[in-house]
Amino acid sequence: MAFSSMRSTMRCGARPCLRTPAKAARRTTTIVASSVSELNTKYGIPGSVEFKEGKSGSPVVVLKHACGSTAEMYLFGACVTSWKQPSGDEILYVRPDAVFDKSKPISGGVPHCFPQFGPGPMQQHGFARNLDWGVSATSADPNPDDKDPAVEVVLTESEYTLKMWPYKFKAVYSVSLHGEQLNCQLRVINTDDKPFDFTAALHTYIEVLAIEKAKVTGLKGLTYLCKAKDPKNPETKTEDRDEITFTGYTDSVYLNSPSHVELEVGTGAAVALDSSGWEDTVVWNPFTTMKDCYQSFCCVENAKFGKPAVVAPGESWSATVTMSVVDVTQ
Numbered sequence: 001m002a003f004s005s006m007r008s009t010m011r012c013g014a015r016p017c018l019r020t021p022a023k024a025a026r027r028t029t030t031i032v033a034s035s036v037s038e039l040n041t042k043y044g045i046p047g048s049v050e051f052k053e054g055k056s057g058s059p060v061v062v063l064k065h066a067c068g069s070t071a072e073m074y075l076f077g078a079c080v081t082s083w084k085q086p087s088g089d090e091i092l093y094v095r096p097d098a099v100f101d102k103s104k105p106i107s108g109g110v111p112h113c114f115p116q117f118g119p120g121p122m123q124q125h126g127f128a129r130n131l132d133w134g135v136s137a138t139s140a141d142p143n144p145d146d147k148d149p150a151v152e153v154v155l156t157e158s159e160y161t162l163k164m165w166p167y168k169f170k171a172v173y174s175v176s177l178h179g180e181q182l183n184c185q186l187r188v189i190n191t192d193d194k195p196f197d198f199t200a201a202l203h204t205y206i207e208v209l210a211i212e213k214a215k216v217t218g219l220k221g222l223t224y225l226c227k228a229k230d231p232k233n234p235e236t237k238t239e240d241r242d243e244i245t246f247t248g249y250t251d252s253v254y255l256n257s258p259s260h261v262e263l264e265v266g267t268g269a270a271v272a273l274d275s276s277g278w279e280d281t282v283v284w285n286p287f288t289t290m291k292d293c294y295q296s297f298c299c300v301e302n303a304k305f306g307k308p309a310v311v312a313p314g315e316s317w318s319a320t321v322t323m324s325v326v327d328v329t330q
Contacts, residue, residue, distance in 0.1 A: 002209040048140035048149040055100035081109035093297035105129040115198035150176030201303035213266030257281035277319025278302035
């Protein structure tokens with residue numbers, strides 16, 4: 001059931017930095033811990049950040065905000081699989097065919113596409129979504145209003161990644177709750193001695209009441225790549241609709257998109273995505289190619305695709321998205 005119409009009551013402010021305030025958070029130079037118990041000992045913050053066993057025994061980090069919102073992220077793929085409002089309403093969607101035994105990427109939530117978005121010379125959507133990320137820091141920094149729980153995870157090159165993408169790198173992913181909002185930041189650092197380029201995306205699945213009631217707004221007038229017929233040879237089109245609706249298979253990459261895009265979910269509520277650094281927006285629904293679930297979700301993805309990111313040795317690239325629930329009935 002899609003979340004109901006509600007007006008956000010969270011207080012605005014800057015997202016927290018990940019540091020080690022006295023008696024509020026802990027961090028360590030150790031990146032990978034061997035058990036949930038060890039993760040809680042090193043990184044847990046009572047009432048704010050907790051590690052637990054998820055499906056198939058995979059470690060999950062749970063963020064809890066004082067206002068009642070929560071988020072869950074599997075360390076496998078650094079995939080956020082749940083973001084709930086204080087009412088208990090789930091915002092994200094995990095497909096019924098999703099598996100959690102690490103045999104394949106998790107199908108749903110907010111999977112990573114890095115260092116390749118879509119098809120290409122390496123496996124579909126790259127390798128970041130099917131590798132374990134290591135915890136590097138947690139935080140619950142006090143601010144004038146509430147404590148904002150946060151976790152930072154890291155992925156670096158390995159023999160496995162170098163076979164597909166011959167570069168040394170460090171990807172740092174920070175996830176936090178600010179009131180009812182979900183903040184996700186990806187930073188990619190070039191630790192090699194030569195430049196590299198990549199494409200990337202956060203492949204966000206959002207639950208809707210019914211796909212025929214869903215609408216994406218904020219993309220009118222943009223050039224987009226329609227990948228519905230042939231993902232490897234997309235058609236270039238111009239969007240002339242105020243509201244993008246769904247009557248068939250949809251796979252579109254909107255180039256140079258605005259920082260603010262909304263998905264109306266059909267209940268009088270919408271998910272607003274406010275981004276920085278992500279230059280493009282992808283809208284995807286599989287329609288009847290996934291008959292068991294296409295009615296229940298829409299993907300609105302923040303991407304860096306039209307112009308690949310180019311990073312010199314010692315330099316970095318970063319992008320952020322803040323997701324919030326807004327009332328569109330007013």
